[in-house]
Amino acid sequence: MFERIREKLEILADAAKYDVSCSSSGSNRKNENKGLGDAEGTGICHTYTEDGRCVSLLKILLTNHCIYDCAFCVSRRSNDIKRAAFTVDEVVELTMNFYRRNYIEGLFLSSGIFKNADYTMERLVRIVKKLRNEQRFNGYIHLKTIPGASEELLKEAGMYADRMSINLEMPTESGLKLLAPEKSHEDVKKPLDYIQQTITQFSSEKALIKSVPKFVPAGQSTQMVIGATPESDKEIMHTANAFYKNFSLKRVYYSGYIPISQDARLPVIGSQPPLIRENRLYQTDWLMRFYGFDVKEILNDAHPNLDVDIDPKLSWALRNLEKFPVDVNTADYKMIMRVPGIGVASALKIVQARKFGRLHQDQLKKIGISFNKAKHFIRYADSPLQLRDYEAGHIKSVILSESSSKYNKVPKNQLSIF
Amino acid sequence: MEIFVFDGTLEGLLTAVFDCYQKKSDAVKLVSQLHYVPDVFKEAFTVISDDTKAKRVWSGLTKKLDSDWMKSIYKSFLSEQPATFQDLFEFIRYIIDSPPGAEANFGNKYVLEISQMSHKVHREKHRMEAFIRFQKTGDNIFYAHIEPDFNVLPLIIDHFKNRYADQKWIIYDLKRKYGLFYDLEKVEEIAFDFTTEMSPALNALPANVLDPQEELYALLWKDYFRSVNIPARKNMKLHIRHVPKRYWKYLSEKQS
Ligand code: SF4
Numbered sequence: 001m002f003e004r005i006r007e008k009l010e011i012l013a014d015a016a017k018y019d020v021s022c023s024s025s026g027s028n029r030k031n032e033n034k035g036l037g038d039a040e041g042t043g044i045c046h047t048y049t050e051d052g053r054c055v056s057l058l059k060i061l062l063t064n065h066c067i068y069d070c071a072f073c074v075s076r077r078s079n080d081i082k083r084a085a086f087t088v089d090e091v092v093e094l095t096m097n098f099y100r101r102n103y104i105e106g107l108f109l110s111s112g113i114f115k116n117a118d119y120t121m122e123r124l125v126r127i128v129k130k131l132r133n134e135q136r137f138n139g140y141i142h143l144k145t146i147p148g149a150s151e152e153l154l155k156e157a158g159m160y161a162d163r164m165s166i167n168l169e170m171p172t173e174s175g176l177k178l179l180a181p182e183k184s185h186e187d188v189k190k191p192l193d194y195i196q197q198t199i200t201q202f203s204s205e206k207a208l209i210k211s212v213p214k215f216v217p218a219g220q221s222t223q224m225v226i227g228a229t230p231e232s233d234k235e236i237m238h239t240a241n242a243f244y245k246n247f248s249l250k251r252v253y254y255s256g257y258i259p260i261s262q263d264a265r266l267p268v269i270g271s272q273p274p275l276i277r278e279n280r281l282y283q284t285d286w287l288m289r290f291y292g293f294d295v296k297e298i299l300n301d302a303h304p305n306l307d308v309d310i311d312p313k314l315s316w317a318l319r320n321l322e323k324f325p326v327d328v329n330t331a332d333y334k335m336i337m338r339v340p341g342i343g344v345a346s347a348l349k350i351v352q353a354r355k356f357g358r359l360h361q362d363q364l365k366k367i368g369i370s371f372n373k374a375k376h377f378i379r380y381a382d383s384p385l386q387l388r389d390y391e392a393g394h395i396k397s398v399i400l401s402e403s404s405s406k407y408n409k410v411p412k413n414q415l416s417i418f
Numbered sequence: 419m420e421i422f423v424f425d426g427t428l429e430g431l432l433t434a435v436f437d438c439y440q441k442k443s444d445a446v447k448l449v450s451q452l453h454y455v456p457d458v459f460k461e462a463f464t465v466i467s468d469d470t471k472a473k474r475v476w477s478g479l480t481k482k483l484d485s486d487w488m489k490s491i492y493k494s495f496l497s498e499q500p501a502t503f504q505d506l507f508e509f510i511r512y513i514i515d516s517p518p519g520a521e522a523n524f525g526n527k528y529v530l531e532i533s534q535m536s537h538k539v540h541r542e543k544h545r546m547e548a549f550i551r552f553q554k555t556g557d558n559i560f561y562a563h564i565e566p567d568f569n570v571l572p573l574i575i576d577h578f579k580n581r582y583a584d585q586k587w588i589i590y591d592l593k594r595k596y597g598l599f600y601d602l603e604k605v606e607e608i609a610f611d612f613t614t615e616m617s618p619a620l621n622a623l624p625a626n627v628l629d630p631q632e633e634l635y636a637l638l639w640k641d642y643f644r645s646v647n648i649p650a651r652k653n654m655k656l657h658i659r660h661v662p663k664r665y666w667k668y669l670s671e672k673q674s
Pocket residue numbers: 066067068069070073074075076077111112113
């Protein structure tokens with residue numbers, strides 16, 4: 001009895017783990033019916049995998065049977081692996097029982113495509129409907145949009161899910177065609193667009209009539225696989241930027257390709273996944289979303305790929321030394337945020353604190369900026385007199401040498417944001 | 419330097435602030451009863467907690483600070499750190515003595531200390547919200563015990579009450595010997611007399627008091643944790659930064 005369900009969970013969690021989205025935040029679903037769960041506010045990571053990824057949702061496939069044969073995917077039909085499928089009730093029971101023990105924030109449900117898109121989507125909808133209506137579950141639900149499913153089903157799904165997502169898979173159409181000839185970016189854009197328009201429609205009705213129900217309150221996201229096909233970082237981030245703008249996406253995820261196939265079109269099994277690159281892409285994503293950078297400032301024809309040895313903010317600063325030094329006691333908040341070593345929160349503290357008097361080095365350190373990095377780019381009350389301007393290569397080598405012990409000790413796949 | 423000894427409560431701390439203005443004291447060292455070592459050469463003033471005095475200081479503060487800052491005062495207080503009591507005392511005096519807006523002066527030592535300590539307490543609260551693992555008992559109560567670095571139980575009540583509205587639960591602080599019990603209606607403070615059967619080393623109840631399904635779900639959760647791992651990406655350093663080792667005892671998935 002135990003064994004069958006354990007085996008299913010093992011197969012269907014294993015097949016789902018390549019979808020890297022873990023977010024459980026951004027919804028406004030409150031526990032108003034004295035049921036189970038509350039998805040309001042920021043999500044919680046209940047544990048972390050040994051590679052440091054957040055575990056906040058029960059992330060599973062309904063089934064790993066699939067009629068498609070996408071070369072980059074473990075569930076592709078030509079792959080000789082164990083197949084399994086949950087029943088609707090099994091997924092409901094697992095979710096409720098994991099949630100009750102404070103293991104998870106909710107459910108992330110995806111699926112291979114069996115029979116056809118509508119048949120699959122209909123099963124997914126049945127599960128979320130049961131959780132919400134019969135079990136009064138108010139935890140977070142992230143539901144995959146199955147490409148090709150009908151608009152009626154998508155609309156129904158959106159009434160129960162907090163977030164929906166559909167993956168671009170490859171950053172460019174040509175990359176996708178190479179590995180999954182049956183698929184196209186158009187298949188992704190259509191449902192993204194339909195759901196986005198429905199979100200907008202619901203929220204404008206909500207402004208007039210309070211009783212309008214929720215529709216995908218935490219918005220949509222997508223994912224691109226990095227390093228399976230030969231796109232440049234510029235192509236990747238320009239695609240991401242376009243999707244953020246055109247479909248008001250909440251997040252774009254970048255997933256370094258983990259070799260799982262002998263297919264000659266793909267990196268060989270055993271080659272190292274591109275984890276530093278993945279980290280640099282996330283940093284760029286942050287610079288676009290929170291630091292007021294335009295993607296073209298960071299990636300353009302003259303600079304189509306991100307540096308591996310330094311983060312994109314430092315790299316931008318070194319290419320734009322004429323904009324520095326920035327005087328933290330007088331400069332605009334937006335410019336202070338652009339200084340390498342100063343984050344959003346520290347920048348805010350600086351502009352608040354300087355109203356009470358000019359800031360000195362020790363105060364800046366206490367506020368929490370990484371001073372050794374920032375000092376090359378700022379002036380402050382007691383900054384030493386500087387006789388000559390240093391050039392970019394010199395500053396870079398000083399920063400790298402001062403931090404080299406730190407950089408060398410961490411494994412090559414260390415992830416951190418600035 | 420005058421020494422003020424207070425009873426360790428927030429009310430006492432606020433009363434100390436009131437008394438210090440009344441006595442026109444200048445430099446004050448604030449010590450809680452628990453940490454006070456009497457000194458024959460130096461007399462100490464004993465603060466008598468007084469509701470009216472404390473409320474006057476509190477409401478004076480609410481006129482100058484927004485609710486986030488008021489919460490920061492409360493959170494830092496829950497750190498139970500002797501040095502933080504002094505910082506709070508100085509911070510409150512600084513706010514009272516300065517024109518409105520002084521709390522934004524992160525160049526001031528006490529503003530920064532309180533902001534940082536409340537942050538630490540908040541992080542511990544958040545960790546408990548994340549790492550608590552309930553076990554279902556035979557009588558349908560979801561039980562967990564914890565030993566948080568700071569006294570965070572008062573801060574997590576709403577979170578768990580909102581979430582687990584349809585199940586009874588207990589969260590017990592073994593270090594401070596009290597807990598919270600939600601009975602489907604309200605949350606109450608409780609204290610048990612644990613004897614030996616409770617192992618503080620691990621968040622687990624003995625098997626004979628558990629629901630028969632408990633073993634299955636604990637096992638499935640462990641399996642799940644193992645399945646989502648991607649060995650090619652293994653990075654234990656990062657893992658430990660997110661889940662420091664002292665928290666592992668809470669996590670059933672980390673037990674072998
Ligand atoms: S359709 Fe989805 S599950 Fe099926 S092979 Fe392609 S990526 Fe994998």
